[in-house]
Amino acid sequence: MNAPRLELRAAACELAALLVRAGYEAFFAGGCVRDHLLHITPRDYDIATNATPEQLRVLFPKARGVGEVFGVMLVRHAGHVIEVSTFREDGDYQDGRRPVAVRFVDAVSDAHRRDFTINGIFQRPDTGEIVDFVEGRADLNAKIVRAIGDPHARIREDRLRMLRAPRFAARFNFTLHPLTAEAIRAHASELLSVSAERVGDEFRRMMSDPSRLTAARMVEDLGLDHAVFAQRVAEHAWTRLAALPTDASSSTALAAWWLDRLAATDTDLPRPTLIEQRTAVDTMRRNLTLSNDDAAALTSLLAAREALLDDFTQLTLAQRVRVSSRPGFDEALTVLAGECPDRCSLLRAQIDRENPLRALPEPLLNGSMLLAEGMQASPIFKVILDETLNAQIEGQIDSAAAALQFARQIVSTSGARDGRQSRGSTDRTP
Numbered sequence: 001m002n003a004p005r006l007e008l009r010a011a012a013c014e015l016a017a018l019l020v021r022a023g024y025e026a027f028f029a030g031g032c033v034r035d036h037l038l039h040i041t042p043r044d045y046d047i048a049t050n051a052t053p054e055q056l057r058v059l060f061p062k063a064r065g066v067g068e069v070f071g072v073m074l075v076r077h078a079g080h081v082i083e084v085s086t087f088r089e090d091g092d093y094q095d096g097r098r099p100v101a102v103r104f105v106d107a108v109s110d111a112h113r114r115d116f117t118i119n120g121i122f123q124r125p126d127t128g129e130i131v132d133f134v135e136g137r138a139d140l141n142a143k144i145v146r147a148i149g150d151p152h153a154r155i156r157e158d159r160l161r162m163l164r165a166p167r168f169a170a171r172f173n174f175t176l177h178p179l180t181a182e183a184i185r186a187h188a189s190e191l192l193s194v195s196a197e198r199v200g201d202e203f204r205r206m207m208s209d210p211s212r213l214t215a216a217r218m219v220e221d222l223g224l225d226h227a228v229f230a231q232r233v234a235e236h237a238w239t240r241l242a243a244l245p246t247d248a249s250s251s252t253a254l255a256a257w258w259l260d261r262l263a264a265t266d267t268d269l270p271r272p273t274l275i276e277q278r279t280a281v282d283t284m285r286r287n288l289t290l291s292n293d294d295a296a297a298l299t300s301l302l303a304a305r306e307a308l309l310d311d312f313t314q315l316t317l318a319q320r321v322r323v324s325s326r327p328g329f330d331e332a333l334t335v336l337a338g339e340c341p342d343r344c345s346l347l348r349a350q351i352d353r354e355n356p357l358r359a360l361p362e363p364l365l366n367g368s369m370l371l372a373e374g375m376q377a378s379p380i381f382k383v384i385l386d387e388t389l390n391a392q393i394e395g396q397i398d399s400a401a402a403a404l405q406f407a408r409q410i411v412s413t414s415g416a417r418d419g420r421q422s423r424g425s426t427d428r429t430p
Contacts, residue, residue: 005079012045015077015084016125022059024051025107027122027131029085034118037130037140038172047084048122052104056084070102089113090157108133115154115161116168116180117146143174151183159194162187162224163202170206170215181222188223199227200288207253210246213238216257228254229261230283237263243338251297252331254284255305259335269339271309277302300328301335308336308347317354318390324355363389365403373404375411384410 006014016026026049032042049056056063056073063073063084071086087110088102107122114120117136123129130137134148145168147154147161155161162184169176176184191199206215217238219225226232240256240263248256258280262270272280277299285295307323315323323329333351337344351358365388367381375381384407391397397406 008045008080009042011078011080012047012082013125015075015082016047018059018077019047019049019051019084020126022051024049024055025087026125027107028125029110029122030114030119033121033123033130034136034140036123037121037137045082047082047125048087048107048110049084050087050104050106051084052086056086071104107131112148114148115158115164117148118144118168118174120148139177143172144177145169145172145174145180146177147180147183151177151180152186155183155187155190159187159190160198160202162191162222163199163206163219163227166215166218166222166224167202167206167209170211170218171209173211173214176218184222184224188226191224191227194227196287196289200290203228203254203288204250207250207257212244212248212253213241216241228284228287229258229280230287233261236261237266237268239263239266240335240338243341244334248334249297249331251290251294252301252334255298255301255331256335256338258284259339269309271306272302297328297331300326301331302328304329304332305335308332312347313350316390316394318393320351321355321360321393324351325358325360329358360389361392363403364392364397364400365389365407369400369404370407373407 005011012028012032016028019026026047028036028045029048030046032045035042051059053065053071053073056075060073060075060077063075065073066083071088073084074081075084076082086104087107089105089109090102090113111120111122111133114134117134117139119136120132120134121136121140122131122133124131139146145165147165165176165180165184168174206212206219209215216225219228220233223232238260240260241253244253244256259270259272262268262272281295281298281302284290284298290298304323304326312320312323329351333344333348336347363385365385367377367385370381370384371377387410388397388403388406391406392403397403
């Protein structure tokens with residue numbers, strides 16, 4: 001019979017108690033202790049122990065090794081999966097990510113192999129006592145992100161720590177310790193050797209957080225922006241990134257950041273060419289391993305922004321509805337709000353009236369209906385369907401019968417039945 005599901009911290013405390021009753025040490029470790037001391041509800045709990053993976057398997061036969069050679073096991077308990085790691089000391093690093101070997105040690109040595117002091121604090125689950133071998137609590141109180149020991153050594157062990165440092169500092173509104181910042185600048189070019197997937201994950205976390213502006217500023221100040229955009233830039237405006245709502249997506253934030261990098265002043269309104277947009281998206285896709293959806297969202301946002309910056313109000317109603325129904329339109333409005341707030345407000349109000357659902361209406365006419373009329377399938381079908389849908393959007397037709405009659409008029413006036421291009425029948429939507 002399965003144990004009843006407990007609240008996460010209670011489940012972690014109970015699991016730690018099982019280890020202690022079996023004769024082992026057990027501490028909460030890492031981010032859960034840091035967050036607890038910052039009065040933030042931890043999203044997960046990690047337990048550090050002197051029990052080896054083999055001993056953990058005896059206690060928890062269903063434990064799953066996710067890095068067993070490094071002493072990391074996942075244990076399901078009371079409805080939660082909790083990471084349990086054996087105290088370890090890392091050997092040499094050869095790939096800037098993983099040690100070639102580890103040695104199981106005591107709690108003190110385990111604390112000193114971690115990345116930053118604020119992540120190296122332990123806590124006894126049963127009493128709540130803080131066990132701090134790295135002066136992490138003092139750095140929490142001082143609001144400092146500091147590498148444990150030699151910052152150059154910590155970076156050589158895992159170069160992704162160069163991105164984790166500004167992410168933590170921005171998230172908690174902390175500052176980087178000068179020696180840690182100096183070491184990051186010295187090794188900044190080495191970030192390019194880290195896998196794009198890991199770099200992308202860190203940047204998505206940064207750009208999804210309300211602290212994204214602070215994080216981006218730090219990234220550029222530390223010389224790490226080359227890993228995203230393949231180039232450094234001089235001073236620039238931060239108009240768009242600063243104006244984003246807290247719940248903006250990471251792809252919207254990346255677009256705003258890239259546009260800010262193109263703007264020399266707060267009032268500068270960059271108009272990158274289509275080639276420049278494609279190059280930027282391809283660069284970010286490659287450097288951050290963007291998903292197809294994220295890359296498409298970036299492309300759609302930038303295209304919609306261009307349409308909005310053109311004389312959008314002079315388009316026909318059908319053209320405006322088509323543009324506002326495309327993916328990325330609302331995200332483009334969000335970015336535009338930082339660039340041209342007054343214009344954006346007017347455009348948003350107009351589109352909210354004309355297309356509140358940001359979707360095209362269900363067409364009154366389809367290809368099957370044209371075939372039933374005796375028309376032969378050909379590329380001209382799209383022309384007929386597009387023009388009929390435009391007429392539907394603009395209120396010229398309101399029934400299937402009227403749509404068919406409209407299609408017949410197009411055929412009779414354009415020679416569409418013979419496959420010739422109809423006059424003005426292409427989708428003129430920008």
